Amino acid sequence: MATFSTAAFAGDATRAPFGTTADGQVVESITLTNGKGMTARVITYGAILQSVIVPDRNGTAADVTLGYNDMKGYLAAPNYFGATVGRYANRIKDARFELDGKSYQLAANDKSNALHGGVRGFDKRLWRVIDVKSGPVAQVRLGYVSPDGEEGYPGALTVTATYALNDRNELTVEYAATTDKPTIVNITNHSFFNLAGEGSQRTILDNVLTIPAETTTPVDGTLIPTGAFRSVANTPFDFRTPHVIGDRIRDGRDPQIVFGQGYDENFVIARSTSPTPRLHARLEDPTSGRVLELLSNQPGVQLYTGNFLDGTAIGKSGLAYRQSDGIALEPQVFPDTPNKAVFGSARLAPGETYRNIIVYRFSTGARR
Numbered sequence: 001m002a003t004f005s006t007a008a009f010a011g012d013a014t015r016a017p018f019g020t021t022a023d024g025q026v027v028e029s030i031t032l033t034n035g036k037g038m039t040a041r042v043i044t045y046g047a048i049l050q051s052v053i054v055p056d057r058n059g060t061a062a063d064v065t066l067g068y069n070d071m072k073g074y075l076a077a078p079n080y081f082g083a084t085v086g087r088y089a090n091r092i093k094d095a096r097f098e099l100d101g102k103s104y105q106l107a108a109n110d111k112s113n114a115l116h117g118g119v120r121g122f123d124k125r126l127w128r129v130i131d132v133k134s135g136p137v138a139q140v141r142l143g144y145v146s147p148d149g150e151e152g153y154p155g156a157l158t159v160t161a162t163y164a165l166n167d168r169n170e171l172t173v174e175y176a177a178t179t180d181k182p183t184i185v186n187i188t189n190h191s192f193f194n195l196a197g198e199g200s201q202r203t204i205l206d207n208v209l210t211i212p213a214e215t216t217t218p219v220d221g222t223l224i225p226t227g228a229f230r231s232v233a234n235t236p237f238d239f240r241t242p243h244v245i246g247d248r249i250r251d252g253r254d255p256q257i258v259f260g261q262g263y264d265e266n267f268v269i270a271r272s273t274s275p276t277p278r279l280h281a282r283l284e285d286p287t288s289g290r291v292l293e294l295l296s297n298q299p300g301v302q303l304y305t306g307n308f309l310d311g312t313a314i315g316k317s318g319l320a321y322r323q324s325d326g327i328a329l330e331p332q333v334f335p336d337t338p339n340k341a342v343f344g345s346a347r348l349a350p351g352e353t354y355r356n357i358i359v360y361r362f363s364t365g366a367r368r
Contacts, residue, residue, distance in 0.1 A: 010035030010167055013138040015129070018043050018050075019071030025126050027071055032138035032165040037061055038362060040163060040171050045074060046123040047084035047142045047161040049191050051316070054169065057289030057364040062197030064290065066306075066326040069316050077313045079192075079321075080328075083123035084161050084175070085116040086187035087146055087153045088346065090266070090302060090335035093224045097338035099154065099347065100182055106152035113222060118151030122159070122187065130160065139164040148181070155183035155348075169362040177354040184346040185354040186333040192306060192326030193292060195285035199317025202287070203324040204305065205246030210282040211239040211301065213267035217334050217343070221259055227340045229268060230256075237265065242282075245327070249305060262307035262324070266300045266334050272344060273297050277359050281329045284365055295359040296331030299344070304328040331358050 011034065018029040027045045037055040042048065052065045067081040068074050074081070095106040095114035107118035116123065127142040139162065146157040162174045175187040196202040216237050217225040232238040236248035236257055249262050256265055269280055277295035281303075284291045294301070305327050311320040337343040348354045 011135045011138045013132045013134045013140060015132060018045075021045060021071070021126060022075055027126065028129060030129070030132055030140040032140065032163060032171075034138065034165050034167045034169065036167055036169050038165065038169045038171075040165050042140055042142070042163050044127045044129060044142060045071065046078075046125065047127045047144070048074065048123070049082035049163070049173070049189060052171065052191070052360070054290060054362045055364070057367065062200070062288075063316060064193055064195050064197060066192035066194065066198050066315055066321055073314070078123065079309070079313055080116060080123055080190040082189070082191045084187065085190050086122040086159070086175075086185065087117050087151065087157060088114070088184055088186045088338075089116055089188040089190075089330065089332050090186065091115050091224055093336050093339050095152075097184065099184060099338070104152055104154060111222060113224060116190070121151065122146070123190070127161065137164050137166045153183055155179040155181040157183060157185065159187065171360040171362075173358040173360070175354070175356040177348065178350075178352070179348050180350055182347060182349050184338050185348045186337070186346050187354070187356055188298075188330045188332045189358055190328055190330055192328050193283065194326045195283060195290040195292060196288050198315055198326070199319055201319065203246075204327045205244075205249065205324050206286065207245050207327070208242045208284045208286065209239050209245050210242045211267050211303065212279060213240070213269055213301075215268045216256075217266045217268060217300070218256055219259055219265060223259060223264060225266065225334065225336050225340060225343075227342055237263075237267070242284075245305065246324075249324070260307060263303045263305045264307055266302050266332070268300055268334075270299045272299055277357050280331055283327065283329070286367075289364040289367065291363045291365050293361040293363070294329050294331070295361065297355070297357045298331040298333065300332050300334045302328070302330040302332055302335070304330070331356060
């Protein structure tokens with residue numbers, strides 16, 4: 001950890017080399033800085049949010065996202081750290097779906113299911129820098145064109161990922177996509193947060209979480225939604241009022257906890273997208289005082305408590321990442337929506353624009 005210097009310029013965006021891909025392509029980093037003690041670094045590989053540095057209640061800054069300092073880690077053990085995931089985030093049952101009467105077979109990369117876009121989803125593609133802007137809001141816009149048939153998905157999909165940092169310590173991530181023929185789309189960011197600092201050797205179990213959701217979409221033993229909507233009342237998934245994450249994360253009386261080996265489930269914020277972002281979650285670390293509010297226009301948010309981190313990934317501070325070292329909050333269309341009509345639709349047609357707007361709002365709270 002380090003104390004932030006007020007000499008930083010507000011609205012600054014800088015580019016630098018970050019490394020190379022396995023086939024020798026150059027990967028860049030773009031660092032966004034504001035005047036309030038916050039920086040966010042994005043890399044062109046996977047449109048990954050590589051670091052987010054924010055001050056605690058005492059002004060001491062720390063990186064609050066899990067990840068790696070160089071490309072070696074992202075190539076060897078990616079774990080979706082900070083990644084842009086798509087074309088379809090989360091799981092699709094049996095790696096197949098039907099669209100307009102035609103069946104499509106996807107790559108099965110999670111047992112029999114498709115997960116986060118397949119074997120080489122958006123998280124493992126090199127994105128191009130469209131523009132970088134300094135000013136009142138520091139911003140970078142990245143682009144990627146997913147060809148027709150990539151990972152089994154129909155249609156050529158033109159995607160942009162825009163990261164923008166303002167002086168209110170709000171990092172906005174906006175994903176937009178258009179297609180040349182009907183397809184399905186669900187793009188999100190898969191950052192793992194630890195508000196104590198990724199090298200603090202503290203887990204997220206003492207963090208206080210709020211999610212304003214009345215229901216979840218429960219899953220079977222393969223983590224595929226059953227198609228039901230389950231009330232959170234009287235379950236470990238009731239975060240409608242603030243609750244310490246670790247209090248119920250190992251409650252084996254609830255089969256959803258057993259299936260996910262912790263929290264790994266979609267919370268229903270609404271049944272459809274909204275024109276503007278709304279609150280999806282609030283996370284607070286009582287020790288550092290750091291607070292993260294997550295807003296999005298998407299109908300759901302996946303809560304994942306890093307249950308499958310097993311100590312094999314060595315992170316930015318040289319420490320092994322283990323279970324509950326980070327928490328992912330992923331705004332999204334519900335998992336397996338293409339196979340569950342009751343969930344709505346993930347269909348994108350020519351002439352339409354898919355848009356997922358995510359706001360990470362950082363602040364500090366009083367000592368508890």
